Amino acid sequence: MRRYHPLTVVKHLVLCLLSLAFAGPFVWVIATSLKASSEFFSPNFLPMDGLQWENYTQAFVTYGLAHNYFNSLTVTVAAVGLGLAIALLAAYGMFRLRFRFRNTVFVALVVVMMMPPQLTLISQFLLFQKSGILYSPLALILPYTLGVLPLSVFILRSFFKELPIDLDHAARMDGATDLQIVRLVLLPLSVPVLATAGILTFIQTWNEFLLASIFVRSDWATIPVAVANINNIATQDGNQPMKFAAVVLSFLPLFVLFLFLQRFFVKGLASGGVKG
């Protein structure tokens, strides 16, 4: 039988404990979401009375999470898509072109990035109210788009600094305009980087609660707001496991997205075009 070095054994033990610490709460939430109401306070970790899938249908249909899914998807996809497009163009301007005050623009971006959203909350509210988009999905899409920008620009920045500028010059010599350089050369090369930025800002946008609870009404309520509501209702109704089902439903899309996009991280598309 193969013998293991004691250190290896210890290392694996520590790793197992850590994994348990991280995965434990998830498993607990999922397990609880499938329990019957009566079983909620029982000491059993796993549901013993059979799996109560109706907790999910109740949350999804009766309490209208389906509709909130649609809202969240609409707002998040629009904001991330728009944000990445703007970030790509902004990063091109700031890191691939040369002009006066280029660094000033970048510093300004960093400053804005450090501003907490609470600071601009009231002015944004008034602005949206006056322009008539308050309570419409635009009232979320616009600030969320701005929220996508800083991180995406930062991620693109390090990528653009690595990518040889001669690629742009070659395209320019070949007759490409600025937009063509972005669309035909930089965009295809940036796909893995954009996927990274997209997944991170998707999570951030999907989970946003503060603006979502203020700028729209229940017709455009997103998942985090809806889950908070269900939390209240379920507590009153005494249907605790259904609350857990709602929580599972709220992070399920992110989980699936991550599993799906994980491959993009390892795929290094941008190699071999220049000497390396």
Next chain:
Amino acid sequence: MVGPSGCGKSTLLRTIAGLEDATSGEIVLNGRDVTNVAPRDRGFAMVFQNYALYPHLTVAENLGFALRLAGQPKAEINAAVDRVAETLQITDLLTKKPRQLSGGQRQRVAIGRAIVRQPSVFLFDEPLSNLDAALRAQMRVELAALHQRLGTSMIYVTHDQVEAMTMADRIVLMRAGLVEQQGTPLDLYNRPANRFVAGFLGAPRINFIPARIAAAGWAELASGRRMQIPAATLAPGTEVTLGLRPEHFVVDDTSNIDDSFEGKVVLEERLGRETVLHIDAPDLPLDPSEQTHLVIQRNVQSAFSTGDVLRFWFPPKRSLFSVPTERR
């Protein structure tokens, strides 16, 4: 355009290309001022040092990129790409991506991308500097042949004086952002405008000997010896630097010429067809800031070895000299 690293030759090339803005002066192409014309409207094509192939496109797509941007029909693009690929013998690479190619193959594709547009001028930015020596020599010949066949003007930037000497019709030699001299390669080699030009061109490097004009046609060396030089109208007493090309020395043990010097071989580089001798010659003191030993090149397989003493002389007509102002 040739010159040491950082002398501004690449910047000049990029300014010609339109990738850098000219802060002053103008760029004239066939009598037309193109200083403020966008790069794509100048009709130039450029080959970059690091090839700058589009990594996400196949070789064929790389070659046809400019034509695609110009809105040419697909059939025409394919025909042009095939033609160029055949010229450069890269037809079997057309479906590959740049990362699957070797350095030499990438270089060919980069050149092909320039050719396919049929530009009015080719701009090369040190295109061979990433290749190994053998491939570089081969590509040098191919580029020269390509130039002959296409008959299109090529501006070629290099820091390698061998490339400059062998490939150029005219050389522009630059230093610190300024043009030091321009002309045919042999012009620059035989009649350098100043000490820098004389020192930059030629391998092994020219020997610099500090001296003073003693009389018309004679210079006095630091050792007190006199040496005959081409007659010039410099006042006696003027400090000059003599430039003696290594290949112009005559090694002759039997000669009784007054002008001959004696020296001891300290190092011998046998290059096969020729031999480079590094010599310690106290009678012929060198400029110590430039070199420590006199260098003599012999176009024979030398019979000397380290420690041998030999006699040599230098034909007066061959010496180049410059005064401290650095002009010839």
